[in-house]
Every structure is written in structure tokens, then in C-alpha cells.
Amino acid sequence: xxxxxxxxxxxxxxxxxxxxxxxxxxxxxxxxxxxxxxxxxxxxxxxxxxxxxxxxxxxxxxxxxxxxxxxxxxxxxxxxxxxxxxxxxxxxxxxxxxxxxxxxxxxxxxxxxxxxxxxxxxxxxxxxxxxxxxxxxxxxxxxxxxxxxxxxxxxxxxxxxxxxxxxxxxxxxxxxxxxxxxxxxxxxxxxxxxxxxxxxxxxxxxxxxxxxxxxxxxxxxxxxxxxxxxxxxxxxxxxxxxxxxxxxxxxxxxxxxxxxxxxxxxxxxxxxxxxxxxxxxxxxxxxxxxxxxxxxxxxx
Numbered sequence: 128x129x130x131x132x133x134x135x136x137x138x139x140x141x142x143x144x145x146x147x148x149x150x151x152x153x154x155x156x157x158x159x160x161x162x163x164x165x166x167x168x169x170x171x172x173x174x175x176x177x178x179x180x181x182x183x184x185x186x187x188x189x190x191x192x193x194x195x196x197x198x199x200x201x202x203x204x205x206x207x208x209x210x211x212x213x214x215x216x217x218x219x220x221x222x223x224x225x226x227x228x229x230x231x232x233x234x235x236x237x238x239x240x241x242x243x244x245x246x247x248x249x250x251x252x253x254x255x256x257x258x259x260x261x262x263x264x265x266x267x268x269x270x271x272x273x274x275x276x277x278x279x280x281x282x283x284x285x286x287x288x289x290x291x292x293x294x295x296x297x298x299x300x301x302x303x304x305x306x307x308x309x310x311x312x313x314x315x316x317x318x319x320x321x322x323x324x325x326x327x328x329x330x331x332x333x334x335x336x337x338x339x340x341x342x343x344x345x346x347x348x349x350x351x352x353x354x355x356x357x358x359x360x361x362x363x364x365x366x367x368x369x370x371x372x373x374x375x376x377x378x379x380x381x382x383x384x385x386x387x388x389x390x391x392x393x394x395x396x397x398x399x400x401x402x403x404x405x406x407x408x409x410x411x412x413x414x415x416x417x418x419x420x421x422x423x424x425x426x427x
Contacts, residue, residue, distance in 0.1 A: 128156075129426040129427065130153065130154070130155055130274075130276070130328055130330065130426060130427045131153075131154045131424060131425070131426050132151060132152070132153050132154075132330070132351075132353075132424065132425050132426070132427065133151065133152045133154075133175055133177065133422070133423075133424050134151055134392065134419045134420065134421060134422065134423040134424075134425075135147065135150040135151060135152060135168055135171040135172060135175060135421065135422070136148045136149050136150040136151075136165050136167070136168060136171055136421060137149065137392045137393065137394060137419045137420055137421050137423075138165075138193075138393070138394060138396065138421075139193060139355075139357050139393050139394060139395045139396065140191070140192070140193045140395075140396075141193075141396040142165075142166065142167065142193075142396075143396050143399040144399070145399060145400075145420070145421065146394060146396075146399065146420075146421055147165060147166075147167050147168070147171050147421055148165020148166045148167060148168070148193045148194070148196070148197065149163050149165045149193060149194055149334065149392065149393055150162070150163050150164050150165050150168040150171065150197065151163065151332070151353065151392075152172075152177065152182075153274060153330065154181075155255065155256060155274075155276075156255065157183070158183050158184065158253075158256075159181045159182050159183050159184070160182075160183065160184040160185075160186060160258075160274070161182050161184070161185050161186070162186045162188070162272060162332050163186070163187060163188055163194040163195070163334065164185065164187075164194070164195060164196075164197040164198050164201055165193050165194055165195070165196060165197050166192070166193070166196035166197050166200075167197060168197035168200075168201060169197060169200050169201045169204045171421065171422075174422065175422055178208075179201060179204050179205055179208070179210075180205060180208050180209075180210050180211075180212075182205075182214065183212060183214075183215065184214075184215045184216075184217070184251075184258075185214060185215070185216045185217070186217050186218070186258070186260075186270075186272050186332075187216065187217065187218035187219070187222060187270075188218075188219075188263075188269055188270050188271070188272070188332070188334045188335065189218075189219060189265060189267050189268060189269035189270070189334075189335060190218075190219075190221060190222075190225050190267060190268075191267065191335065194334070194335070195225075198226075198229055199229055199233045199235075202229075202230075202235060202238075202239055202241075203233075203235050203236060203237075205239045206235055206236065206237035206238055206239045207236060207237060210239050212240075213240040213241065213242055214239060214240065214241045214242070215241075215242055215244070215251075216241055216242065216243045216244070217243075217244050217245075217246045217250060217251075217258070217260065218243075218244075218245060218246070218270065219245065219246075219247075219260075219262070219267075219268035219269060219270045220245050220268040221245070221267075221268055222243055222244075222245050223243045223244075223245055226241065226243045246260040246270070247260050247261070247262065247270075248260065248261075254277070255276065255277055256274060256275060256276045256277055256327070257275050257277070258272060258273065258274060258275075259272065259273040259275065259345070260272055260273075261273070261341050261344075261345045262341060263333065263334075263335070263336035263339060263341060263342065264336050264337050264339040264341075264370060265335040265336050265337065265370045265371075266370050269334075269335055269336060271331065271332060271333045271334070271336070271341065271342065271345060271346075272331070272332045273329065273330070273331050273332075273345055273346075273349075274329070274330040274331075274332075275327060275328075275329050275330075276327030276328045276329070277327045278324055278325065278326055278327045279304075279324075279325050279327065280303070280304045280305075280306060280318060280322040280323070280324060280325070281304070281322060281323055281324075281325045282300055282303065282304065282321060282322055283321055283322060283323055286320070286321045299311060303316065303318045303321060303322055304318075304322065306318050328350045328351075328427050329348060329349045329350050329351075330349060330350060330351045330352075330353070330427055331345060331346040331349040331351070331352045331353070331354075331384075331386070332353050333346060333352065333353070333354045333355065333377075333380065334354075334355045334392075334393060335355055335357075335370070335371060335393070336355070336370065336371070336372065337366070337367070337370040337371065337372070338372065338376050338379075338380075342354075342380045342384075343380045343383040343384040344384075346380060346381070346384040346386055347384045347385065347386075348384070348385055348386070349384065349386040349387070350386070350387045350388065350427050351386070351387065351388050351389075351390065351425070351427045352380070352381050352384065352386040352388070352389050352390070353389075353390045353392055353419070354372065354377040354380060354381065354389060354390075354391060354392070355371060355372050355377065355391075355392060355393035356372060356373065356374040356377045356391035356392065356393060356394060356405050356409065357369075357371035357372060357373075357393055357394065357395050358371055358372070358373045358374075358395060359373060359374060359398065359404050359405065359408060360373055360374070360375050360408050362395075371393075373408070374391060374404075374405040374406075374408040374409040375408050375409060375411070375412055377389065377391055377409060378408075378409035378410070378411075378412035378413035378416060379412055379413075381413045381415075381416070382412055382413045387415065388415045388416075388417070389409065389413055389415060389416045389417070390416075390417050390418070390419050390425070391405050391406070391409060391416065391417070391418055391419060392419040402418045402420075403418075405418060406418050
């Protein structure tokens with residue numbers, strides 16, 4: 128199945144007329160995973176015609192303002208719209224303390240139920256996918272995240288037709304998908320005779336960081352890597368000062384990790400109408416690169 132991703136905000140520390148603060152929504156079946164929640168995210172959701180009440184998980188990369196200042200507004204919007212879930216919030220060290228402080232310093236009209244976790248490594252596993260957090264180097268504790276869909280056995284339809292399986296027997300095929308051997312028409316059929324392994328999709332989110340080994344290590348073989356690209360090659364002093372990446376450095380990570388596609392995001396305000404600079408510099412190193420804009424939607 129296709130995994131839709133919506134770019135709600137693609138700007139950096141200062142928003143512009145065309146780029147909101149960073150926030151991305153990944154949807155998978157009944158799960159809607161929001162990665163970061165910059166100021167104005169709830170309005171971006173409305174403009175994208177996405178109900179905030181569909182959000183099930185919130186992944187916070189770090190606690191700089193441009194990544195979390197939309198939280199109070201989002202929490203209040205959820206409460207006023209009778210959000211009936213328990214919002215699962217994940218982040219780096221300090222997240223429990225900061226969420227508690229947020230609820231202390233603003234007075235919500237109503238409250239929502241939340242569960243807060245400080246995570247590292249694999250922290251969520253379902254029957255369909257898992258989420259992994261890994262440390263980046265940005266100054267304050269900062270997580271990158273991996274969404275990894277589970278590998279699945281699929282029935283080879285051409286082989287199925289050759290077996291001439293009756294409709295009444297098709298229920299037994301579900302056992303093959305579970306890796307179990309079955310008997311049909313006095314024949315023993317093993318999973319490897321009629322099934323094939325469909326690799327699950329992998330999506331990596333690497334936001335604020337300076338170049339570090341973990342970025343390429345954890346992004347390895349991703350179907351899609353979404354990586355920050357705050358500066359151009361001419362701004363290496365700023366990159367070093369603020370612990371961010373240039374477009375070329377993001378492309379180097381994608382190349383080293385052998386990802387299938389790279390999408391750049393988190394662009395500095397000084398290049399609001401010059402995003403092609405980032406694309407040009409990155410493509411010299413990694414050709415399968417694209418630029419993200421607010422409200423872009425991609426499917427993996």
C-alpha cells in the first residue's frame with residue numbers, strides 16, 4: 128500500500144510568507160503520525176483539509192521553538208473538538224519535563240489525555256510497522272526517526288492459478304501468508320512454493336543536526352529520506368555555528384545511505400524564493416533529490 132506524507136511546514140527558525148515552521152504528517156492505515164509541530168501547524172492542517180483529531184502519534188525531534196511552538200494551540204484545538212484518543216507523544220530526553228511545563232504555563236479551556244515517552248532505539252512496534260529513534264548532533268538532545276513497515280509474505284497469483292485451488296480452500300491461503308505449511312488436495316504446500324517476500328517501506332526523518340555518522344547509518348536503504356537543508360554551500364560558517372546541514376551535506380548523507388529518494392526541507396528564510404539553489408547543489412551529489420514546499424503531498 129502507498130504511504131502518504133504531507134508537508135505542513137518546510138521553513139526553518141523564522142517562518143516566511145510561503146514556508147511555515149516545520150511539521151510533517153505520515154499516514155498509515157488508522158495511524159496518523161505528526162513529526163514536529165511548529166508554530167501555526169494547526170492552521171496548516173486546516174488549510175490542508177486534514178482533521179487534527181485524526182492524529183494518533185506525535186514525534187518531537189527536539190525542543191527548539193520552531194519545532195514545538197505549535198503544541199499549545201494543537202492541544203487546545205484537539206480538546207475543543209472533543210478529541211477522544213490518548214495522544215501518544217514521543218521525544219528525546221527532557222520531553223516529559225517540557226510537556227508538563229507547557230500545561231503549566233498556559234491555561235487550556237479543556238484538556239486532552241496524553242502519554243509522554245522519552246525514547247531511544249526501537250520504541251513502538253505494531254503488527255504493521257515499527258518506529259525507531261536515534262540521536263543526532265544539534266546541541267540540545269535531538270532525535271531522528273525511522274518509520275519501517277513490516278516485511279510481508281504475499282501470494283504469487285500466477286502460481287496460485289496453476290494450483291487450481293477451489294474457492295472453498297482459499298481461506299487456507301491465509302495460513303501460508305503467516306508462514307505455515309498447509310495441505311490442499313492431498314498435497315503439502317509450503318510457503319516458499321507459492322509466496323514471495325514483499326519488503327516493507329522505510330522512511331527516515333533527519334531534521335536539525337550537523338553532519339554525523341548516525342544520519343547515514345540509520346537512514347541506510349530508506350525508500351525516502353527527508354533531510355533538513357538549512358543552508359547553501361556558501362554558508363558553511365553558519366552551518367558550523369548553528370549545527371545544521373547544507374544541501375550538499377544532506378545529499379552526501381543520502382548517497383552514503385543509498386536511499387532511493389531524498390527530499391530536502393527546513394530552508395532558511397534568506398532563500399525563500401531561491402530554493403532551486405538547494406536543489407542544484409544537492410543534485411550534483413545525489414540526483415534523486417526533490418525540494419519540499421508547504422502542502423506538498425508524496426506517496427511512498
